[in-house]
Amino acid sequence: MLLRQVHFTAIAVVCIPTIFAVFVFLSYFHDGTLNVLPSHLSLRPNHNNLKPPAQIDASNSTSAPQVAESGNSHTNIENEEAPPVINTSAVDQKVFPQNDWLPARPIDPSCAYLPDLSKVLLIIKTGASETFDRLPTQFMTLTRCLPDFLVFSDMEESIMGYRVYDVLSDTIDEVKHDNGDFNLWRRQQECLVDQKSCQKWSNVGGEAWNLDKYKNVRLSDVSYTMRPNYDWYIHIDADTYIHWPNMIEMLKPFDPQKDHFFGSFEPSQYGDFNHGGSGYILSQSAMKKFQANSTVEHFDHAARSICCGDMLMTIAVRENIGLANTNLFPTINGRKPFTLPFGPRQWCQPIATLHKLNSEEIASIWQYEQKRFANATDGKPAPLLIKDLYYEYFAPRLVEKLEDWDNMYDDYLTNVWYYIDKNDKSKDWDNFHDQKYIWHMRKPEDFKHKEEKKAYKSFDNCKEACNVVDDCLQFRWQDDACAMSKNFRLGNPMEKKENNKERWMSGWAVQKIEKWIADQGECKVQFPGA
Ligand SMILES: *[C@@H]1O[C@H](CO)[C@@H](O)[C@H](O)[C@H]1NC(C)=O
Ligand SMILES: *[C@@H]1O[C@H](CO)[C@@H](O)[C@H](O)[C@H]1NC(C)=O
Ligand SMILES: *[C@@H]1O[C@H](CO)[C@@H](O)[C@H](O)[C@H]1NC(C)=O
Ligand SMILES: *[C@@H]1O[C@H](CO)[C@@H](O)[C@H](O)[C@H]1NC(C)=O
Numbered sequence: 001m002l003l004r005q006v007h008f009t010a011i012a013v014v015c016i017p018t019i020f021a022v023f024v025f026l027s028y029f030h031d032g033t034l035n036v037l038p039s040h041l042s043l044r045p046n047h048n049n050l051k052p053p054a055q056i057d058a059s060n061s062t063s064a065p066q067v068a069e070s071g072n073s074h075t076n077i078e079n080e081e082a083p084p085v086i087n088t089s090a091v092d093q094k095v096f097p098q099n100d101w102l103p104a105r106p107i108d109p110s111c112a113y114l115p116d117l118s119k120v121l122l123i124i125k126t127g128a129s130e131t132f133d134r135l136p137t138q139f140m141t142l143t144r145c146l147p148d149f150l151v152f153s154d155m156e157e158s159i160m161g162y163r164v165y166d167v168l169s170d171t172i173d174e175v176k177h178d179n180g181d182f183n184l185w186r187r188q189q190e191c192l193v194d195q196k197s198c199q200k201w202s203n204v205g206g207e208a209w210n211l212d213k214y215k216n217v218r219l220s221d222v223s224y225t226m227r228p229n230y231d232w233y234i235h236i237d238a239d240t241y242i243h244w245p246n247m248i249e250m251l252k253p254f255d256p257q258k259d260h261f262f263g264s265f266e267p268s269q270y271g272d273f274n275h276g277g278s279g280y281i282l283s284q285s286a287m288k289k290f291q292a293n294s295t296v297e298h299f300d301h302a303a304r305s306i307c308c309g310d311m312l313m314t315i316a317v318r319e320n321i322g323l324a325n326t327n328l329f330p331t332i333n334g335r336k337p338f339t340l341p342f343g344p345r346q347w348c349q350p351i352a353t354l355h356k357l358n359s360e361e362i363a364s365i366w367q368y369e370q371k372r373f374a375n376a377t378d379g380k381p382a383p384l385l386i387k388d389l390y391y392e393y394f395a396p397r398l399v400e401k402l403e404d405w406d407n408m409y410d411d412y413l414t415n416v417w418y419y420i421d422k423n424d425k426s427k428d429w430d431n432f433h434d435q436k437y438i439w440h441m442r443k444p445e446d447f448k449h450k451e452e453k454k455a456y457k458s459f460d461n462c463k464e465a466c467n468v469v470d471d472c473l474q475f476r477w478q479d480d481a482c483a484m485s486k487n488f489r490l491g492n493p494m495e496k497k498e499n500n501k502e503r504w505m506s507g508w509a510v511q512k513i514e515k516w517i518a519d520q521g522e523c524k525v526q527f528p529g530a
Contacts, residue, residue: 111145113373115248121230126238127208128155128188134238137359141366152219155188167219175300181210216309217299217316224291231256236279246352250527256284264329274325276310277355278334289321328528337393339410341487348523350383394490407491407506408476417442419455419482455482459505474508
């Protein structure tokens, strides 16, 4: 009995202030963010009822980020420079624009280096299976200085005070009903605890992929309804990174009152489409027409029988408003620093987007940006070029050989060729695990050097052949197959195989790479469209 009373008192002492604190915390944000919502998109924050969020004066702020390069930092192996400190005095006069539906954020000195971001709307597409893995880092980096942005997902959520919309709540019932693609969508809503615990026995990756294609057309449509006044609507995935200075510079020569649909082309049976992960951008005029001529229900149906939402979006833009997409590759880019193939195709161009980055990589590239900003004498560093990524991410790690490593991963097929012994009947070449590259086999009748004949035999044979084949800058030997590429890239670690023959062995023609780089000389910076 007594014990019970003590318990009760303890609970009261702990709980009442906690509840009060939570209440105060919640009232700080506006209702749209934190209500458990009827997940309908028309439920937009009612701006009239909102007080502007508290502005925090930067001149009193003690939190100027020290964009330090810690000793064990993974972005910079060699340099142990003193940490650059951002000069905050330039920020004080700057009004940091805030949108009243976002949580209040302090005036942030790191934003002083960015161009005006008030004319672009960032639209992030994600899924509930990954939101907490990806968004918190994005909120600390990519969206940090944005006055406004929208996040669309397959479940209604509030993440650190930011509202995430369920863009599929409006998908027509006819399409959702009896459609296995929506099983995850239904299960996510039934989950009583965190999503990771609820979904851990299912193939969430595959299911999230199947659900994703229903989002693209709808989220563009609803974004314009919600935010009709921006010049540019930048659509990305939650694992895309944007280098803002180059993005804004890239858009400058174009008129948002004309129809534009920029992206990075990916081939398909329906023609080249704008790859979603690389990011695609619609102008004000294109968005307006797209929304005015909207046929979202038609595309809800169409999504069932197509692989991907970005492909469908390109088709929808073409069908609804007769607008063809424009390729701004490689400034709009679907690769990331560790796997981007450097070489003739990608070197001097400015880089505006990167893709497939995990949180660690996002944090790393953001920190590298801060270092460049702080280092620039007039506060404005030269445009970030693809070759700068080489110097930051690859050059400090460039060696002759790495064991249990795949430097071909994600290379472009047209830049890769293979040497195998087709007569080796012990191999099922038709079902070889690296099948896609076999199409680009170099045939004995085309060999120019005797070393090529033996290239498939071992890592050392492969290396000798690479040394004499002019356009070989890197190679990889594994399982009686020697692959070469005229690009150079770092690549990925691979699992160490028991059987020596099956181990992935990567090599680089370091001297040839260094000579190729020296031959390029200074870059003449040119933005696409400029
Ligand atoms: C810092 O804050 C105090 C009150 O919190 C205020 O009186 C003062 O003016 C601020 N300093 C500057 C430089 O704005
Ligand atoms: C910081 O920025 C201000 C304003 O741009 C400039 O006048 C000042 O010289 C800078 N200080 C340093 C230490 O770079
Ligand atoms: C789409 O809507 C706009 C109005 O915003 C109109 O001017 C245009 O002609 C419509 N049709 C097409 C095919 O773009
Ligand atoms: C900083 O500036 C110096 C001198 O211009 C340059 O050599 C160095 O590469 C720069 N570092 C970074 C990270 O941009």
